[in-house]
Amino acid sequence: MTELLKGLGRRQFLAGGMLLPLALGSLRASAKTAPHVVIVGGGFAGATAARYLARWLPDVHVSLVLGRDRYWTCPFSNLAVIGLRSLDSLEVRRDQLASGNITLVPLEARDFDPHRRTLRLEGGRTLSFDRLILAPGIEVMPEAIDGHGQDAVDTFPHAWQAGPATDHLARRLSAVPDGGLVIISVPEGPYRCPPGPYERASLMAWWLARHRPRAKLIMLDANASFTKEALFKSHWREAHPQRLSWFGRNDDGQLRRVDARRGRVHTDFEDYRPDLACVIPPQRAAAIARIADLDGGRGWCSVDARTFASTVHPNVHVIGDAAIANPMPKSAFAAASQARICAAAIAAEFSGRGPPDALLTNTCYSLLTPEKAIAVTGSYRGTRHGIQTLPGSGGTSPLQAPSSLRETEAGHARGWYASARAEAFGD
Amino acid sequence: MRRLSTLLLLASVSAVADAEGPSRGEILASACNTCHGLDGRGSPPLPPLRGRNDIRQQLQAWKIAAEATGDTHLMIRFARALSDMDIDDLASFYARQDSP
Ligand SMILES: Cc1cc2nc3c(=O)[nH]c(=O)nc-3n(C[C@H](O)[C@H](O)[C@H](O)COP(=O)(O)OP(=O)(O)OC[C@H]3O[C@@H](n4cnc5c(N)ncnc54)[C@H](O)[C@@H]3O)c2cc1C
Numbered sequence: 085m086t087e088l089l090k091g092l093g094r095r096q097f098l099a100g101g102m103l104l105p106l107a108l109g110s111l112r113a114s115a116k117t118a119p120h121v122v123i124v125g126g127g128f129a130g131a132t133a134a135r136y137l138a139r140w141l142p143d144v145h146v147s148l149v150l151g152r153d154r155y156w157t158c159p160f161s162n163l164a165v166i167g168l169r170s171l172d173s174l175e176v177r178r179d180q181l182a183s184g185n186i187t188l189v190p191l192e193a194r195d196f197d198p199h200r201r202t203l204r205l206e207g208g209r210t211l212s213f214d215r216l217i218l219a220p221g222i223e224v225m226p227e228a229i230d231g232h233g234q235d236a237v238d239t240f241p242h243a244w245q246a247g248p249a250t251d252h253l254a255r256r257l258s259a260v261p262d263g264g265l266v267i268i269s270v271p272e273g274p275y276r277c278p279p280g281p282y283e284r285a286s287l288m289a290w291w292l293a294r295h296r297p298r299a300k301l302i303m304l305d306a307n308a309s310f311t312k313e314a315l316f317k318s319h320w321r322e323a324h325p326q327r328l329s330w331f332g333r334n335d336d337g338q339l340r341r342v343d344a345r346r347g348r349v350h351t352d353f354e355d356y357r358p359d360l361a362c363v364i365p366p367q368r369a370a371a372i373a374r375i376a377d378l379d380g381g382r383g384w385c386s387v388d389a390r391t392f393a394s395t396v397h398p399n400v401h402v403i404g405d406a407a408i409a410n411p412m413p414k415s416a417f418a419a420a421s422q423a424r425i426c427a428a429a430i431a432a433e434f435s436g437r438g439p440p441d442a443l444l445t446n447t448c449y450s451l452l453t454p455e456k457a458i459a460v461t462g463s464y465r466g467t468r469h470g471i472q473t474l475p476g477s478g479g480t481s482p483l484q485a486p487s488s489l490r491e492t493e494a495g496h497a498r499g500w501y502a503s504a505r506a507e508a509f510g511d
Numbered sequence: 512m513r514r515l516s517t518l519l520l521l522a523s524v525s526a527v528a529d530a531e532g533p534s535r536g537e538i539l540a541s542a543c544n545t546c547h548g549l550d551g552r553g554s555p556p557l558p559p560l561r562g563r564n565d566i567r568q569q570l571q572a573w574k575i576a577a578e579a580t581g582d583t584h585l586m587i588r589f590a591r592a593l594s595d596m597d598i599d600d601l602a603s604f605y606a607r608q609d610s611p
């Protein structure tokens with residue numbers, strides 16, 4: 085009996101007590117019978133989840149809560165920083181996400197009650213849900229750095245959430261004089277897009293080499309090592325031996341303090357006077373994912389890797405950057421992979437099937453120059469014990485490779501971007 | 512009691528009606544299509560996969576390939592993560608689709 089009721093999987097319907105009067109034929113059509121899934125955040129994770137849920141659970145109703153902000157993709161935004169891509173080309177128009185069973189809600193989510201299963205929106209309206217998927221991405225914390233704060237972000241631009249800030253950073257870069265100094269500081273992990281700072285450094289160095297040949301770039305890194313390190317470093321040694329220096333955590337690379345008034349940055353032993361300091365702040369899950377103790381005070385949300393259901397509130401799922409999914413990195417690729425597994429798991433449950441095999445994948449392409457790229461890849465399985473890397477699946481582009489392979493992989497990166505963007509947003 | 516058995520009947524019929532859903536192959540293929548284009552239609556220069564009959568052969572060959580170098584280093588690593596059942600399900604899913 086309970087098994088069958090679970091198979092029916094429509095609590096709203098049962099709670100409504102409307103079962104008996106309805107003919108079977110109207111079961112699917114009736115709004116009362118359709119599970120209502122509310123998704124907060126219309127980035128790579130949320131948009132991908134919405135589209136696969138609509139496809140895999142045809143009678144679902146999805147409310148996709150987008151907030152008021154426009155959306156620009158972070159992937160490929162480092163090219164906009166060096167003026168080789170327009171901000172416009174990174175903007176995603178999300179109107180085409182609306183469909184027969186996806187309703188767009190252009191408001192900010194403020195709060196939710198996991199027990200009553202309601203989400204409160206700005207303005208006070210509430211939505212009830214059978215399942216809530218939180219895909220809100222990150223919040224940056226400049227105030228965690230001594231001397232820094234939200235009001236100093238224009239002084240130390242990070243553009244770690246793409247948009248007008250990306251253009252601002254591009255303008256700041258183009259104002260760096262020849263012979264000037266650029267600094268990029270990297271927070272301790274976990275943060276969004278582990279290879280992102282090193283891709284940015286590579287592209288900025290490429291731009292400086294052409295336009296400010298006497299300028300220097302210093303990376304101050306709170307980490308002792310980083311992803312694709314051998315590949316990045318070998319490229320830097322070859323292309324920018326005098327231009328780009330990297331200092332890690334064991335090499336006085338940790339940023340200790342900034343002086344916003346003078347635009348200076350300080351480590352334990354050095355005081356730098358850069359013309360531009362791109363200070364990437366420490367990060368945590370966006371505010372809505374830290375309500376109701378969903379993050380257990382840790383800043384990121386722990387999930388069941390088979391379904392991406394929160395380990396704290398099982399009818400709330402968390403996907404994308406806000407979730408703890410290591411060894412998967414916080415990438416758009418990983419976010420979409422988690423979104424598909426989460427959608428498949430919810431679809432299976434509401435149709436009375438067992439959970440899907442949680443094969444998860446990631447590939448992070450990074451540009452070394454506008455025309456050359458490297459990749460790191462991994463496949464994983466979500467298990468009851470967490471996310472496990474599948475043997476033999478992890479690795480990077482070869483260290484020794486002809487320039488033609490790097491060019492081929494830059495083409496693959498563009499192919500992935502177009503494909504992942506179409507998959508998530510239909511744009 | 513009568514009400515209960517009607518309820519059970521409806522519940523089981525509904526579960527059967529819904530049991531179709533996406534196949535195992537379709538869910539696995541979504542992980543490939545994130546690169547190979549919406550519904551496997553290709554995203555240049557990444558080739559289309561739908562409608563192809565050589566997927567099993569190609570993935571099995573990659574799975575046993577020794578060194579992950581060259582243009583397809585990444586596909587060799589993806590293939591290593593797949594079980595024989597995964598490969599069979601993927602291959603039959605793609606073979607059932609129309610070519611783009
Ligand atoms: C410079 C840079 C380069 C990158 N390059 C790559 C790359 O090449 N490949 C790759 O895979 N990844 C890349 N990334 C990482 C990628 O951008 C993120 O991992 C990805 O965006 C995560 O997706 P998400 O959906 O979790 O979060 P987001 O994309 O940030 O989407 C979350 C959305 O939710 C909204 N939101 C938040 N709170 C609320 C609320 N309360 N109500 C309503 N809406 C809300 C936000 O406004 C946002 O629109 C890069 C990142 C950076 C910074």
